Amino acid sequence: LWDFGDGTQDTARNTTHTYTSSGGYVVELNLFDSLGCRNSSFISQRVRVSPPPSFELLNALDSTFCAGDTLVIRSSIDPNDPNTDLLARAATARFLPVPFRRDTIFLPDGVGVAYTSSLTFNQFRPGAILESADQLLGILVSIEHSYARDISIDIRCPDGTQINLLNASANLASTNLGQPFACGPIDDNTANPTPGIPFDYTFVNDSPANGTIDANDAVFVTYPPSSDCPMGYSDRVLPAGEYEPLTPLSALEGCPLNGEWTIRIQDNLPADNGWLFGWGLTVVDSLYRTLESFTPPIVDYGWREHPTSISPNPNQFTATSSFAGDVSYTFWVEDDFGCVNDTTLNFAILPPTDPACSNCELDFGD
Known part of the structure; x- marks a missing residue:
């Protein structure tokens, strides 16, 4: 009898299990013979399920920009970086x-x-x-x-x-x-x-x-x-x-x-x-006095490829587009458990004819 520590069990000889929540779990296995006798040794395994990181927008970004303009988003996993627009922070889970x-x-x-x-x-x-x-x-x-x-x-x-x-x-x-x-x-x-x-x-x-x-x-x-x-x-x-x-x-x-x-x-x-x-x-x-916790560090990060991107730098995303429309840019991180999470930022690109994109100053004289 497998006990996965999250309230689920299985009686299969070979089994797999997917945890739906992050945290620490103790998996136990009990063996029985035909007479109902159970194994005398304690068979267990501690399993750590990585928590998703948090993504924090530290500086307000305009949700619209004009065709031909350049968008720059500074990204980091360092909470002490003073120049960060988008921060990914490793999360902590516990048993x-x-x-x-x-x-x-x-x-x-x-x-x-x-x-x-x-x-x-x-x-x-x-x-x-x-x-x-x-x-x-x-x-x-x-x-x-x-x-x-x-x-x-x-x-x-x-x-x-x-x-x-x-x-x-x-x-x-x-x-x-x-x-x-x-x-x-x-x-x-x-x-x-x-x-x-x-x-x-x-x-x-x-x-x-x-x-x-x-x-x-x-x-x-x-x-x-x-x-x-x-x-x-x-x-x-x-x-x-x-x-x-x-x-x-x-x-x-x-x-x-x-x-x-x-x-x-x-x-x-x-x-x-x-x-x-x-x-x-x-x-x-x-x-409780103490609860064992763990924080999987972020080991890699970057931006998903996009047709409007002009810079592959994971710490500074740069994009520009000559066409109007809605665009989405995705920032991803990977922790040392191999778990990948991401967040997506959405923007609207305005056409050059939009009043917000006009740089003209009209002078009607005296």
Whole structure:
């Protein structure tokens, strides 16, 4: 299971991924054998996605000039250059602060048995506490289970305060969490530990779209026949997304941020099983002491070719045209990641007959 660190996953043996936003990401790979056992070593790779530079017009340029006139635009990547009209400035990005544990735990059938996973934080300011529920942007649980009514999920903060995200309840019916490896609304293959496909459920302080989890949020899905389930089957599935916890997140106000946070998942009914694939907390950036950042420097720059250009100098673009009309000139930069970005300036060339282009002075005498 590939986790690309931006909320997307893939189960392909060979895969590619395109990030849609700049920043730093940690890519993780989890391997499973036929018995559901996961690799014991931590396989990860840090990926940096270059941020686009900023383009700043430091001096006002006339948007119109006359046919035959010469246009000069001074360009630079040096913010200390006093003669610059157009400045390209390298941008800074940072690794996203997502305290997340990709800790795959089998959740076998076992009435009254609880399974736990803990995260120990030390990246917050010493003595920092959760002052407001608004600082806790969400609690993410990546899970699959063949019977949501079977389990309850709690979160415990370092001082022992505990809240309930999901509780075993009749209103959950036979709803699946994620896509479990199952063959019926009540799974007859409980002893099979094969992992299914997890969905990400994020518990937030206010979810106007979904509210707390119940069977009304589920959708019916029909699974086609397979070697493990020759007849196929239909069942309710809870879509991935944001939901409200049963206990408001405000109950965690006053909790220390540093220390051990624990998720507790308890099995409450016979039959069915599932897997916890990971969980974590997302808080506002201001709570962190430091965030790793990077600034890819600009290594090359210049102007795109244009028929009216009379100078290839990257620091000073010069153009002239004998014809009226609209023209566009494009300035590009390349950073040391090989990423190319550009900006375009638009101008209108006036014909010689335009009143703005006349140098005549009329003298009508006395």
